Each structure stands twice: as structure tokens, then as C-alpha cells.
Amino acid sequence: MAAETKIDPMHQFQISPIFGNLDGSAFVFTNSALWMLVVLACITGFMLMGMKRQLVPGRWQVAAEGMVGFINSMVEGSIGPSGRTYLPWVFTAFVFILFANFLGAMPFAVVGAHPFTVTSQFTVTGVMSIISFAIVLGVGFWKHGLHFFSLFVPKDTPFILKLLIAPIEFISFLVRPFSLGLRPFIAMFAGHILLDVFGNFVVQGLNAGGGGYAISLLCFLFVAFINALELLVGAIQAYVFALLTSLYINDAVNLH
Amino acid sequence: MDLASAKVIGAGLAAIGVGAAAAGVGIVFGSFLQGALRNPAAADGQQGRLFIGFAAAELLGLMAFAVAMIILYAI
Numbered sequence: 001m002a003a004e005t006k007i008d009p010m011h012q013f014q015i016s017p018i019f020g021n022l023d024g025s026a027f028v029f030t031n032s033a034l035w036m037l038v039v040l041a042c043i044t045g046f047m048l049m050g051m052k053r054q055l056v057p058g059r060w061q062v063a064a065e066g067m068v069g070f071i072n073s074m075v076e077g078s079i080g081p082s083g084r085t086y087l088p089w090v091f092t093a094f095v096f097i098l099f100a101n102f103l104g105a106m107p108f109a110v111v112g113a114h115p116f117t118v119t120s121q122f123t124v125t126g127v128m129s130i131i132s133f134a135i136v137l138g139v140g141f142w143k144h145g146l147h148f149f150s151l152f153v154p155k156d157t158p159f160i161l162k163l164l165i166a167p168i169e170f171i172s173f174l175v176r177p178f179s180l181g182l183r184p185f186i187a188m189f190a191g192h193i194l195l196d197v198f199g200n201f202v203v204q205g206l207n208a209g210g211g212g213y214a215i216s217l218l219c220f221l222f223v224a225f226i227n228a229l230e231l232l233v234g235a236i237q238a239y240v241f242a243l244l245t246s247l248y249i250n251d252a253v254n255l256h
Numbered sequence: 257m258d259l260a261s262a263k264v265i266g267a268g269l270a271a272i273g274v275g276a277a278a279a280g281v282g283i284v285f286g287s288f289l290q291g292a293l294r295n296p297a298a299a300d301g302q303q304g305r306l307f308i309g310f311a312a313a314e315l316l317g318l319m320a321f322a323v324a325m326i327i328l329y330a331i
Contacts, residue, residue: 183311190318197325
């Protein structure tokens, strides 16, 4: 039996500087920033190819229009006719998370590049959820003033119950930005650890030989399955982030 | 008990949460199917809520898994 290799699934999330160094300098260009630029380039390319406004739409235009239409109908469905105002941010967040998740799951390692999933860092998704909540609070206070606090008090409830429900609603509102940002982050984090661990099992099984080959084959099939699941989860998490953002904005716009 | 064995036991305990989340995801989809088969016309309109419930249940399972992995490899 070959020597046991240490599995280190956390290594893939390491931020490593490309220009500058992490201790002290004000501006550091890291692999995270590089992959954010790659995501940005992909989104820009995708949208530019789809925004040619041809009378007979080509493939790219159908894809881009379908994506915008999907988010548009979701936002208008949950906020109402005035929801189009918030489409830019919801669509931006959806497309960014979707492309970051998909690019991180692509097997670029085959050609030697080291893909980095931007959304596997809580700083990124956390900042996105903070932007969402800045919009919620801004819209709420701008449209309703201090009346916005009636969000925490449900209508037509007995006074005693209101005393109980208001703090609970307040705490649930405070937790929302945290859980909103945690969701895409933890999905990518856990999925990539799973891929890494079982990918290591494949190699270890091959090294062991004998019965290890069978285990290796099983793990390989499992990794393939998890990879497909990861694509599904990446899409679902982007959708859920967009959906929850529009639901929270709906709370602020319509106040129950 | 030394740290290495405590780590493995702790990771095993943390993995229980994944099973609990599996039950949660099963309940979400099971209830959706129950409702959808009774009134198929209304099912399409509820898919957004289905995915919210799925994501909420799945998040907790993934968190349990992430905690187990952090205990095993990151500490």
C-alpha cells in the first residue's frame, strides 16, 4: 500500500497574491480578483453577443433575452409592476453568482489553470447581501419614512401578541442579510470540499491497488454525479439569491 | 482522549446534521408533490416557494457538512 497522502481540501480556497504581497501593501491583485475579472469578461461577452437587437434573434440573443425575461418576470411577480426599478441589481447579482459558480466548477485544472470559485468566499457573497440590504433599508425608509418600522408589527393581531411578535420579527429581519450571504457561500464551499475529498479518494484507491480499484471506480462515479449536482446547486443558489432579494425588497416596497 | 480522536468523533457527530437536513429536503419535496398532485394546475406557480424551502433546508445540511470538514481538516 502506498503512503497515505494528506487530504487538504481547504487549499483550494486559499487567497494567493499574483501582484504584490498580502502583508502590508495597500493594493494586492489576488487570484480571487483575477477570477472576478474572468467572470466579468464572460458576463460582458455573453451580454454583448446577446444585445445585437436583431429582428430574427440568434442563439445568443435568445439566451440573453431568456435570462433577462426570467428574472424580470420573477421580480415583477414578487414586487409588482413597480418591480422593474430593482431589476438591474437583482439581475446583476443573479448573473454574477451564476457565472462565478459555473466558472468555479469548470475543469480548467485539466489544462493547468487553477480555477478559483469567487463565491466560495464569504467576503464576496456577504458584500452582495449587504448591498441587497442597503437597497431594502434605503427604499423602505425613503418610501415610508419611520412608518417602515410597521414592517415588524403584523396587522390585525391582538396587542399582547404584537408585543411578542415584534421582537421576533425584528430579530428575523436582522438575521436575513447574514443568511442571505451565507447561503451561496456555504453551498459552494461544501460542494467543492466534497469534490476535493472524493477526488482524493479516487487517487488513493488507485494507489492502493486490488480492491482499491473498485472503490476508486465508485468514487469516480460519485464525483461525476456530484459535479452535475454542483452545476444544479450553482444555478439554484443564484436563483434563490435573486428570489430572496426581490422578496425582501417587496417587503420594503409594499409593507405587507 | 487526545486531539486526533476527539476530532474524528466530533466530525462524526457533526455529520448527523446532514441526515437531519436530508429529512428536511425530503419533507419539502414530498409536501410539494402531495400538493401538486392534488392540484396540478396550481403547481407551477409555487415552484419559487419550493426552491426557497429546498435552499433553506439544504443550507443547514451543507453547514453541518462544512463544520464536519472544518473540524477534520482545518483545525
